Amino acid sequence: MSGSGRFFYFTVSAELIFNLKFVELHRNHKIIHMKNKLLLTAILGFSFCAVNVNAQRTAGKKTAGPYTIRNSEIFESPKGHLVMDPLDYGKDGIVQINCDGLESINLQKFSADLKFQKENTIEIKDKFNERVNLWGILKLKNKAYLMAREVFRETETEGLTALELAPLELNVVGSAKNLFQSSGKVRMATMAFGYYPGILPPEGLQSPYDFYISNDNTKFLTTYYLTSKERNDKLNKDVVGMQVFDENLVKQWGQEFEMPYTEAKMDNLGYTLGNDGKVYLLAKVYEGESKKDGAKDKTKANYHFEVMVFQKGVKTPKSVEIRLENGFFNKDAYIYQDSKNNIVIAGFYGKPTNAKGGESIPVQGSYMVTLDVEKSTISKVNGGYYEIPSDLIKAFSSDREKRKMEKKEEKDDNNDIGIDYLRIRDIYEMPNGSTKIVSEQYIVVVTVTYTSNGPRTTYKTFADDIFVISIDAQGKQEWVRKIPKAQFNGDPFGKGLSINSIAVGDDIHVFYKDKPENSNLSVNEAPKRFGGINGMLRAVTVNAKGEVKGYDLVDVAPYDMHFNIRNFVYGGNKNLISTERRKRENMLFSIDVK
Numbered sequence: 001m002s003g004s005g006r007f008f009y010f011t012v013s014a015e016l017i018f019n020l021k022f023v024e025l026h027r028n029h030k031i032i033h034m035k036n037k038l039l040l041t042a043i044l045g046f047s048f049c050a051v052n053v054n055a056q057r058t059a060g061k062k063t064a065g066p067y068t069i070r071n072s073e074i075f076e077s078p079k080g081h082l083v084m085d086p087l088d089y090g091k092d093g094i095v096q097i098n099c100d101g102l103e104s105i106n107l108q109k110f111s112a113d114l115k116f117q118k119e120n121t122i123e124i125k126d127k128f129n130e131r132v133n134l135w136g137i138l139k140l141k142n143k144a145y146l147m148a149r150e151v152f153r154e155t156e157t158e159g160l161t162a163l164e165l166a167p168l169e170l171n172v173v174g175s176a177k178n179l180f181q182s183s184g185k186v187r188m189a190t191m192a193f194g195y196y197p198g199i200l201p202p203e204g205l206q207s208p209y210d211f212y213i214s215n216d217n218t219k220f221l222t223t224y225y226l227t228s229k230e231r232n233d234k235l236n237k238d239v240v241g242m243q244v245f246d247e248n249l250v251k252q253w254g255q256e257f258e259m260p261y262t263e264a265k266m267d268n269l270g271y272t273l274g275n276d277g278k279v280y281l282l283a284k285v286y287e288g289e290s291k292k293d294g295a296k297d298k299t300k301a302n303y304h305f306e307v308m309v310f311q312k313g314v315k316t317p318k319s320v321e322i323r324l325e326n327g328f329f330n331k332d333a334y335i336y337q338d339s340k341n342n343i344v345i346a347g348f349y350g351k352p353t354n355a356k357g358g359e360s361i362p363v364q365g366s367y368m369v370t371l372d373v374e375k376s377t378i379s380k381v382n383g384g385y386y387e388i389p390s391d392l393i394k395a396f397s398s399d400r401e402k403r404k405m406e407k408k409e410e411k412d413d414n415n416d417i418g419i420d421y422l423r424i425r426d427i428y429e430m431p432n433g434s435t436k437i438v439s440e441q442y443i444v445v446v447t448v449t450y451t452s453n454g455p456r457t458t459y460k461t462f463a464d465d466i467f468v469i470s471i472d473a474q475g476k477q478e479w480v481r482k483i484p485k486a487q488f489n490g491d492p493f494g495k496g497l498s499i500n501s502i503a504v505g506d507d508i509h510v511f512y513k514d515k516p517e518n519s520n521l522s523v524n525e526a527p528k529r530f531g532g533i534n535g536m537l538r539a540v541t542v543n544a545k546g547e548v549k550g551y552d553l554v555d556v557a558p559y560d561m562h563f564n565i566r567n568f569v570y571g572g573n574k575n576l577i578s579t580e581r582r583k584r585e586n587m588l589f590s591i592d593v594k
Contacts, residue, residue: 253312362418396484433473496532
């Protein structure tokens, strides 16, 4: 590069999670500027049973092993209507919802075997006032709502409005209802590189509101942030609005909380809504006044994690610190409520090495702790810490990659390697009492170049190997399995990349798109890089014993659809579903597991 411009480069971890079971948010990502220097980041980086099938653009199904992918005939939504996620009602069928803003709503009914049955288009502009804009669809245990953002310009405040749907009747119920109004101006969400809530507005729509559903699907939480009072992160404290409703839109409680630390000192990592209506916020808190304080000492973390508990009628949240033992660094964490109503924090840890230190250290293993809100304590789940074996990390790597890892291993006092940019995707409680953690190496590299012509931003998204970790009912690590994958493109959202997963019985099923030539890799082969366009839909079974078996399900190119596997949502019937759209043509898909 040449010229008189200044160049800034930074890396930001990124995730898009579209799973409704557990949800997290990392809103306050921090950007590291590096002047006149290029930061090049790369992620280092199981045999498959291939089944040759030919996809069709007509209705049909393809089967491989325990998997069947079914698709509908091509259908169109009315002109100008945005295609939303489908709603699966089991044997009663599937309802596709499409909206032309808040002017009209189109509902299309399909049978359980994806045959089009009927549709209805309803004018809804008289159901709302002129202050509202479309957000998306919210589906709970027994109810579904069309949600809209309502802005009160005269007071510079806003809130959410909901219109009840009767999807199976292809109709709406009554008129829209305003749920709440903020106390001040709300900050519009920007493209966040980090954890996303499980329910997002359709692609192309922006909203400052994030939604979280309770484990029993009977309540929901929406959060928003008021516009900052101060421009300086060291002075400003976030004010977060939390509004909790039951599935009948009866408000359980709502309040705006000023965070206990400044933005420079605190990063909000994830929220979960308990069945009892309490809100649990997982946060990363720096020991000094900002991220820089204490960062030079690479032998210990200059931060800790905290869980803050917010509830009705209490202005100041309870706070519980999560400090790991043995000098471990808390690398990543995931907060959720389990089937026994315990609040669980599962995460990854790292430890200082001779090669790296501080926050840059890689992941060496996983951990699980439970939260006791009344005692304000955490308890390790039996074994507590579970290391990922170095031999497994080296598997499915090129000779060059292995040599690098071996050099890294030699420099470490404990001969550890670790995994860079490992992110938790899903956590499953299994019928046999075990817990399964599904994770993926994922990072977005962002390069900002300032020149005389103005700023230029480029993105590189890497979505690589998958790691599945099993912790048994007694809290001991049973096994760790690596599924080789190498994906890359220049899109900030990583379109066509990453994974989806589902648990059926005691088995985990992972889905992603890949190059066909990556089907039959030996443990000494590295996967070839896949760019996200078309590709082979690959399904991988990891059973209770940790046995891994993969299937090439279908080449998605003949569908002539974008086929973004990450956008598929849980259908509730041992399946993932999605409506894929290309130009004005739509096609409904279901990936079924026996």
